[in-house]
Amino acid sequence: MESAGTARNGSFEALSEPLWQPEPRRVKVRAPGKINAFFQVGPLRSDGYHAVASTYLAVSRYEEVAATARSGTLPTDITVSVSSASSLTPEQLASIPLDGSNLVVKAALLVADIAEKPCGLHLEITKHVPIAGGMGGGSADAAATLVACDALWHTGLSREELAQLGSELGADVPFALMGGAAVGLGIGDELTAALAPTPLHWVLVPAEFGLSTPVVYGTLDTLREAGGIQADEPVQVEAGVLAALRAGDAQALAPWLHNDLQTAAENLAPSLTAVLAQGTALGALAAIVSGSGPTLAFLAADTAHAQDLAAALGDRGHRAWPVEGPVHGAHIIL
Structure with missing residues (x-):
């Protein structure tokens, strides 16, 4: 298999572009949804999971998360909202939890555990990927939040480190960070970047x-x-x-x-x-x-x-x- 970078257990080669900006008070991050061009599923295992062999493609249907610093400290001073610029139906948007069960809150708290001075936080989600639609929209939200909080709090984490955090939230989160095309094995968490130079x-x-x-x-x-x-x-x-x-x-x-x-x-x-x-x-x-x-x-x-x-x-x-x-x-x- 030809590949451009290899990942195992949610760990990726660090990318060269910087993940943070000087003194940001608000950071907006875009992350892609995905489709599976190939998806093979094994039998139910004793641990309740299924092994898979999948080909993931990140596609140009994006989620956006804007992280804005506010007064207070975590984990108490964190709020979530859904932007009116979202393109899903009002009924679909109304089903999104705005409490600690949302993956964006869980992602922010993972970065806060590492940051030296995490502040209060407001997270605004702009939804364009279907909810419970098989495209990893929630995982894209989590990936965007990891990048945004890393920049907002100057933690300076590499993509590899962010992917390791993301793997705690689900197998699709590291792929939303990585993007491109990838082969997923194991329960989808053993990722290998695949060559796909032409969209x-x-x-x-x-x-x-x-x-x-x-x-x-x-x-x-x-x-x-x-x-x-x-x-x-x-x-x-x-x-x-x-x-x-x-x-x-x-x-x-x-x-x-x-x-x-x-x-x-x-x-x-x-x-x-x-x-x-x-x-x-x-x-x-x-x-x-x-x-x-x-x-x-x-x-x-x-x-x-x-x-x-x-x-x-x-x-x-x-x-x-x-x-x-x-x-x-x-x-x-x-």
Whole structure:
């Protein structure tokens, strides 16, 4: 497998760009959502987890977190809000917890434990990635918060150190920090950066509802048991996926798109099946459920094809977002 930097157990090679600015009182960070171009799931393990072999792509659908210093000390003086600039529906935004259960609060407290003088904090989240949509939106929020708090409090942590902190919050957080393309093994936390120098083009179709990741995995286990299917422990991603990403060849990637969780997601939300078929009929090179769903990803040949496909899906009543990927991971924008 060709790679550009290797990571194991949430640890990455440090990147060269600086992660902090002089004397910031407010820092805004952008972090990407992700899709899974390939996702193979092993049997349920005794520890309650599943081993996976996945190819992650960071795509140009971003979350933003603005961290503003305020008076007080942590952990008590920390507040969270959701920006009116968010593009999700009011009903979806209303479901976001604004207390200590939100990953942004947990991420801030991890950095505060290391910072010499952590101050009170307000975190404003701008949501553009679907909630419980299989795109790692919450993980992107956490990754953005880690970078923002590191800059705000001058902790000077490397990307490797931030990724190690992020791994305590979930397997997708280190990838949101890293961005680009990566192979994920283990429970998704053993990441190896993959070569993907040329962005590929996709159309995302979010659902008006979310799917619980544990429920989707549990449904997969139930369907396998009912069908007498014995899943193998995944050990690697198919070589054809990596070759297509390395070549930036959408036509070559199309037949390799695969997601073991797709059957379970469609079982829980049968309406997804018709949308997948519709997108393919409208000219998508291939279609797949992203992660645990219910966001759908349609592979396009190029930018123009993605825009045309999004318009055609929009004409049929679907929200459709043209995106490209891979893109960079969490980074400061203000």
